[in-house]
Amino acid sequence: xxxxxxRSASPAKTRCDAVVVGVRQGSGGPELxxxxxxxxxxYGRKLRPLLASLGVTGKTGEVLKVPxxxxxxxxxxxxxxxGKKQDATAVRRAAGVAARAVTNAASVALALPADTxxxxxxxxxxYELGAxxxxxxxxxxKSTAPGELVVLSPGARRKEVVAAFEEARVVTRAVxxxxxxxxxxxxxxxxxxxxDAVVAATKELTKGRGAPKVGIRVLDExxxxxxxxxxxxxxxxxxxxxxxxxxxxxxxxxxKHHLALVGKGITFDxxxxxxxxxxxxxxxxxxxxxxxxxVQATYAxxxxxxxxxxxxxxxxxxxxxxxxxxxxxxxxTTYGGRTVEVSNTDAEGRLVLADALVRATELAPDAIVxxxxxxxHMVVAxxxxxxxxxxxxxxxxxxxxxxxxxxxxxxxxxxxxxxSERITSSKVADLAQHxxxxxxxxxxxxxxxxxxxxxxxxAHLDIAGPSFNSGSAWGHVTPGxxxxxxxxxxxxxxxxxxx
Numbered sequence: 001x002x003x004x005x006x007r008s009a010s011p012a013k014t015r016c017d018a019v020v021v022g023v024r025q026g027s028g029g030p031e032l033x034x035x036x037x038x039x040x041x042x043y044g045r046k047l048r049p050l051l052a053s054l055g056v057t058g059k060t061g062e063v064l065k066v067p068x069x070x071x072x073x074x075x076x077x078x079x080x081x082x083g084k085k086q087d088a089t090a091v092r093r094a095a096g097v098a099a100r101a102v103t104n105a106a107s108v109a110l111a112l113p114a115d116t117x118x119x120x121x122x123x124x125x126x127y128e129l130g131a132x133x134x135x136x137x138x139x140x141x142k143s144t145a146p147g148e149l150v151v152l153s154p155g156a157r158r159k160e161v162v163a164a165f166e167e168a169r170v171v172t173r174a175v176x177x178x179x180x181x182x183x184x185x186x187x188x189x190x191x192x193x194x195x196d197a198v199v200a201a202t203k204e205l206t207k208g209r210g211a212p213k214v215g216i217r218v219l220d221e222x223x224x225x226x227x228x229x230x231x232x233x234x235x236x237x238x239x240x241x242x243x244x245x246x247x248x249x250x251x252x253x254x255x256k257h258h259l260a261l262v263g264k265g266i267t268f269d270x271x272x273x274x275x276x277x278x279x280x281x282x283x284x285x286x287x288x289x290x291x292x293x294x295v296q297a298t299y300a301x302x303x304x305x306x307x308x309x310x311x312x313x314x315x316x317x318x319x320x321x322x323x324x325x326x327x328x329x330x331x332x333t334t335y336g337g338r339t340v341e342v343s344n345t346d347a348e349g350r351l352v353l354a355d356a357l358v359r360a361t362e363l364a365p366d367a368i369v370x371x372x373x374x375x376x377h378m379v380v381a382x383x384x385x386x387x388x389x390x391x392x393x394x395x396x397x398x399x400x401x402x403x404x405x406x407x408x409x410x411x412x413x414x415x416x417x418x419x420s421e422r423i424t425s426s427k428v429a430d431l432a433q434h435x436x437x438x439x440x441x442x443x444x445x446x447x448x449x450x451x452x453x454x455x456x457x458x459a460h461l462d463i464a465g466p467s468f469n470s471g472s473a474w475g476h477v478t479p480g481x482x483x484x485x486x487x488x489x490x491x492x493x494x495x496x497x498x499x
Contacts, residue, residue, distance in 0.1 A: 002128075002131075002145045002146055002148065003147065003149070004124065004149050004151065004165075004169060005149070005150045006120070006150075006153060006156045006161070006162060006165045007150050007156050008152070008154055008155070008157060009150075009152060011039050011072075011111035012041065012042040013038070014109045014150065015073045015074065016073075016074050016105075016107035016108060016109045016148075016150065017074065017075065017102075017105035017107050018065075018077075018078050018102045018105045018107075018109070018146075019074040019077055019078065019109045020109065020112060021033065021079060021111045021112070022036060022079075022081075022091070022094055022111075022113060023056055023057075023058040023062070023079050023081055023082060024058050024081075024082045024083070024084070024086055025057065025058040025059060025083060029051075029052075030056045030058035031051075032047070033112070033113055034113070035111045035112055035114060036111050039072065042071055042072055043071055046071075050066070051079075054066065054079075056079060058082060058083065060090060060093060060094070061081060061093070061474065061475070062079075062080065063078065063079065063080050063081070063097050064078070065077070065079075065102075066078075066079065076102075080094040080098045080101070081094065081097075082094050088118050088121070088122040089122070091114075091119055091122040091123055091126065092122040092125055092476055093126060093474070094126065095122065095124075095130060096127065096130025096131075096473075096477070097475060098127060098130070099126070099130035099131035099476075100473060103144035104144050106146060107148040107150070108146045108148070108150070109152055110152060111152045114152065114154075115153065115154050115155055116161075117160045117164035120151065120164045120168070121165070121168040122407065123151050123153075124164075124168035124169065124172070125168045125171060125175075125476065126476040128169070128172040129175060129176065129476040129477070129478070129483075130476040130478065132176050132179060134179065134180060134183040136180075136183075137185070151165065153165075167304055170304055171486065171487050171490055173300075174486050175296070175483035176483065177201070178289070178292045178481065178486050179478070179480065179481040179482065180481070181197065181288070181292040182286050182467070182480065182481025182482075182483075183480045185285060186267055186268035186284070189267050189285070190239075190241035191243050191265070191267055191318055192220075192241055193241075194244070194265060194267055194288065194291070195316060198246050198248075198295055198314070199216060199218060202299075205299050212250070212302035212305065213302070214248055214302050215248065215249040215250075216248055216249075217246070217247045218244055218246050218247075219244065219245040219246075220242065221236070221243055224243065224245060224355075228335055228336075228337070229245065229315075229355040230335070230340075231315075231332055231334045231340070231351035231355040232315045232316075232355050234330070234342070235319055235348040235352050236319075237324050237325060237326055238272060238273075238318075238319070238320040238321055238322040238325030239322070240322075241267075243316055243318075244315075244317075245313065245314070245316070245359075246291075246295070246316065247311070247313055247314075248298050249311055250301060250302045250309065250310040250311075250312075251309045252309070255307050256307070256308075257308050257366050257496045258308070258311070258364075258365040258366050259310050259311075259365060259366065259492070259493055260310075260311045260312070260313070260360040260363060260367070260368040260369070261298060261311070261312045261313070261368075261369055261370075261371070262294065262312075262313045262315075262357055262368065262369070262370040262371070263292070263295065263313070263314050263370065264289075264291060264315070264349045264352060264353055264370075264373060265290065265292075265314045265315055265317070266287035266316075266317055266373075267285070267288045267316060267317070268285055269281075269319045269346070270321055271319065271321075271346035272321060272325050272326065272345030272348060273321060273325050273327055273328065274347075275321060275346075286468040286481060287319075287349070289371075289463060289468065289481060290370070290371035290372040290485070291314035291315070291316060293483065293485040293489065294313075294314060294371055294485075294489065295312060297485070297486045297493075298310050298312045300490050301493045304494075306494055306497045307497045308496050308497040310493065311360060311363050311365060313356040313360055315352035315353065315355060315356040316352075317348070326342055326345055328342060330342045331428060332351065334354045334452070335358045335359060336358040338354075338431060338451070339429040339430045340426075340430065340431045340433050341426040341429035341431070341432055342434075343432065343433055343435065343436065344433065344434035347375075349374050349445075350374065350433065350445050350448050353370055354449070354451075354452045357449060358452050358454075361454040361456055366457065367392075367395050367459070367496070368395075368453055368456055368458040368459075369399065369459050369460075369461065369489065370449065370459075370460050371485045372461070372462060372463065372464075373468075374445050374462045374463075374464055375441055375442040375464055376441075377441035377442035378413075378462040381413070382411055384466060385465065385466050386411050386465065386466065387408070387409070387410045387411070387463045387466050387485065388411060388461070388462040389410050389412050389413065389461055389462075390412070390413045390415050390443070390459070391460050392457040392458050395457045396459050398459075399461065400412060402488045402491035402492035402494075402495055403491075406488045406491045408485065408487060408488050410461070410488070413442065413443065413446070415446050415447050415450065419440065419446075419447035420447060422435050422437065422444055422447070423435075423447050423451065431451060433448065442462055445462075446460045446462070461485055463485055466484040467484050468480065469481075
């Protein structure tokens with residue numbers, strides 16, 4: 001377990017096993033960032049030839065380890081590229097790269113840009129998330145994380161800087177926990193097991209004097225049937241593991257605003273009878289990333305004591321193939337009574353979200369935000385590192401502003417009016433779940449969800465691409481579940497609370 005400390009010491013005088021310094025791409029070539037000015041002074045005229053001989057460029061993602069040979073009290077100097085812009089995003093990613101470069105060190109000092117609360121947050125989050133590993137299923141997993149991590153900042157004694165440091169630790173724990181849930185094999189996180197995990201996590205969060213108060217209710221398949229949640233029940237009908245709907249409540253005294261969060265929790269998606277190709281199922285344990293994100297964001301909001309009421313809904317189902325699976329052509333009656341004609345059983349996320357969204361509207365929140373690994377169309381449109389945001393203009397703007405401060409890449413997408421014609425095209429039901437038109441599928445899905453929001457200000461986050469990193473680590477993002485949207489939701493709640 002790594003201990004994190006915030007100090008105002010000089011990196012050239014700090015005794016530790018390794019000191020990390022940023023290198024920026026200056027107009028005259030690579031140069032140490034101002035946070036490492038004392039290190040540059042310690043090396044003197046030898047620094048520039050050293051950087052040149054090592055081929056240092058300062059570009060983003062670059063990392064080099066240099067023995068100090070007595071030039072510094074620390075035996076190892078770690079140089080990480082900051083690129084041309086030393087903003088919070090560059091710092092967060094550089095810290096993540098540094099975390100994976102320094103292994104088996106007892107102590108590490110980070111001398112990256114950290115003279116503002118925003119940069120302290122970026123350094124702290126970047127390093128902790130960049131060091132994340134999932135080792136639950138490793139027989140001989142040995143931690144290579146340092147025993148002590150020191151974040152060096154000239155403002156280490158300022159209240160706002162200390163607050164940013166401490167709050168960053170809360171957010172990173174929530175993101176890491178989201179990654180953990182997403183990375184669990186699907187057979188070990190069926191809907192009942194996922195619901196049990198949320199119950200256990202809620203109990204842990206709320207135990208002890210002074211702990212935040214978060215209420216929880218778990219609806220099983222019988223209760224869902226009594227309520228008429230045909231979307232959740234229909235998707236889960238083909239699995240031997242029955243569906244669940246988990247509802248969390250955080251209602252601090254004095255809260256003037258109410259935010260509802262809804263997250264898609266498909267614990268495994270085979271596609272149902274509209275079955276996926278085999279290769280497309282490999283990462284489908286991650287189809288519950290939206291539910292994991294909204295639950296953990298709620299925990300972080302509560303742990304931070306943000307004065308905003310939060311109601312969270314996580315519909316959980318497993319989309320499997322059996323004799324009891326829903327069929328193309330079936331009509332489901334969703335919670336609230338609207339009927340939906342199913343054309344594609346692999347477009348199941350919108351069905352479970354429909355029930356949960358209507359549940360959320362009954363509480364009359366000021367705004368609703370849903371998070372879902374919803375469509376491959378959004379990956380085609382924006383790639384695998386950018387989430388699409390659609391919905392009411394004011395809520396979309398709030399989400400994008402929160403994403404900017406959280407360091408998560410999101411982009412606004414439209415919901416053209418023609419989509420309303422497509423989703424009402426069914427000849428046998430109120431709504432068409434899918435229409436097999438290739439173009440604008442992600443926008444169609446958002447328009448479908450909008451039908452269940454009762455006109456309440458709402459935003460939909462399609463995280464299908466960024467929720468799971470199937471490649472190598474980059475910046476602070478490690479392979480597997482990424483925990484995307486957690487930090488954005490926390491910053492959104494903070495902004496709402498401050499109004």
